[in-house]
Amino acid sequence: YRPGQALMLWKRLYGNNIWAHSSEDLEGLNKDFKNMLSEHAEFKAVSLKDIVTASDGTKKILFTLEDGLVVETVVIPCPSGRTTVCVSSQVGCAMNCQFCYTGRQAIIFIKMGLRRNLTAAEIVEQAVFARRLLTSEVGSITNVVFMGMGEPLQNIENVLQAADIMVDEQGLQFSPRKVTVSTSGLVPQLKRFLRESNCALAVSLNATTDEVRNWIMPINRKYNLGLLLGTLREELSSKHKFKVLFEYVMLAGVNDSIDDAERLIHLVQDIPCKINLITFNPHSGSQFKPTRDEKMIEFRNILAKAGCTVLLRPSRGDDQMAACGQLGKPGELGAPLLRVPAQFQAALEVSV
Numbered sequence: 083y084r085p086g087q088a089l090m091l092w093k094r095l096y097g098n099n100i101w102a103h104s105s106e107d108l109e110g111l112n113k114d115f116k117n118m119l120s121e122h123a124e125f126k127a128v129s130l131k132d133i134v135t136a137s138d139g140t141k142k143i144l145f146t147l148e149d150g151l152v153v154e155t156v157v158i159p160c161p162s163g164r165t166t167v168c169v170s171s172q173v174g175c176a177m178n179c180q181f182c183y184t185g186r187q188a189i190i191f192i193k194m195g196l197r198r199n200l201t202a203a204e205i206v207e208q209a210v211f212a213r214r215l216l217t218s219e220v221g222s223i224t225n226v227v228f229m230g231m232g233e234p235l236q237n238i239e240n241v242l243q244a245a246d247i248m249v250d251e252q253g254l255q256f257s258p259r260k261v262t263v264s265t266s267g268l269v270p271q272l273k274r275f276l277r278e279s280n281c282a283l284a285v286s287l288n289a290t291t292d293e294v295r296n297w298i299m300p301i302n303r304k305y306n307l308g309l310l311l312g313t314l315r316e317e318l319s320s321k322h323k324f325k326v327l328f329e330y331v332m333l334a335g336v337n338d339s340i341d342d343a344e345r346l347i348h349l350v351q352d353i354p355c356k357i358n359l360i361t362f363n364p365h366s367g368s369q370f371k372p373t374r375d376e377k378m379i380e381f382r383n384i385l386a387k388a389g390c391t392v393l394l395r396p397s398r399g400d401d402q403m404a405a406c407g408q409l410g411k412p413g414e415l416g417a418p419l420l421r422v423p424a425q426f427q428a429a430l431e432v433s434v
């Protein structure tokens with residue numbers, strides 16, 4: 083097709099807020115181009131199933147995919163004027179992180195094989211749909227984070243393509259610094275991401291020792307802290323523009339001690355980074371408890387005093403299961419809990 087036609091199509095669909103369900107909706111385009119589109123283009127990658135709004139204004143949007151599976155997207159407005167859309171990259175997640183609702187559902191998907199990766203179109207459509215549907219209500223979408231259901235880097239091909247479309251001048255036109263892909267730490271894919279994408283990277287760290295990380299994020303048994311952080315140290319030094327964002331979900335009695343704060347300072351030394359301390363969002367069947375606010379502030383202060391850029395990120399949308407780690411279909415919990423190391427059994431009140 084000719085580039086002029088593609089641009090015209092883009093302007094019609096996105097510039098004018100047109101929701102095209104088939105090539106018949108595209109009046110004014112030449113016949114050959116319409117025919118080509120009918121053959122090659124996906125017109126409706128996702129369909130709206132439901133929207134629920136939490137008391138803080140966070141919206142969880144449920145989409146049905148063509149094969150009947152459901153994914154969730156979250157739109158988070160902030161009083162500062164920033165509105166973030168959190169997109170899913172997979173149906174379910176195979177990583178089985180112990181504190182994550184999506185991960186707890188994972189065993190069902192592992193048994194059946196991971197349900198599936200989302201296509202680039204299904205990922206981009208979540209952001210387009212959110213923008214089209216919610217801009218009038220929540221202000222324009224300013225940021226995209228790949229922090230919904232799934233491990234984005236396990237679906238790297240489609241995620242790279244989706245992120246490219248989001249930042250392309252003829253795509254969604256987000257600045258690359260406003261599009262963040264978050265990973266639990268798949269090291270080879272992380273290297274590829276840093277080399278091939280100009281978008282920002284977030285790494286879910288969540289522990290300061292291999293023992294704890296092996297337990298709460300089993301991916302650490304394959305790519306441990308030393309390997310993960312060593313890779314970031316090497317790859318971020320010259321090639322990538324933005325600081326990496328470390329996410330650290332605070333779990334009472336598990337990863338929130340003063341020793342953890344001191345180890346964290348040491349671990350991230352020499353890595354250009356920011357740290358987000360995240361309030362744990364509880365969900366049914368979860369064995370963890372959130373760290374108390376005073377303790378989070380104390381932890382934050384230790385990091386800040388050592389010169390780290392650190393932010394406390396309160397929970398958003400949690401009364402509608404729209405918060406981080408709460409996405410997934412209720413009633414499908416099934417992943418087995420991994421063995422709790424002996425020294426944490428009291429903190430979790432686990433009966434031995």
Ligand SMILES: C[S@@+](CC[C@H](N)C(=O)[O-])C[C@H]1O[C@@H](n2cnc3c(N)ncnc32)[C@H](O)[C@@H]1O
Pocket residue numbers: 181182183184228229230231232233234264265266284285286288329330331360361362363364406407408
């Ligand atoms: C749901 S994950 C999706 C992106 C990717 N799979 C990852 O782990 O980075 C996004 C973030 O949510 C965090 N998270 C998971 N479960 C959580 C929970 N119950 N409460 C708070 N944050 C949680 C993860 O640590 C991660 O930083």
Ligand code: SF4
Pocket residue numbers: 175176177178179182183184185186230231232233266286407
């Ligand atoms: S935290 Fe991320 S990687 Fe871990 S189970 Fe949840 S979605 Fe998957």
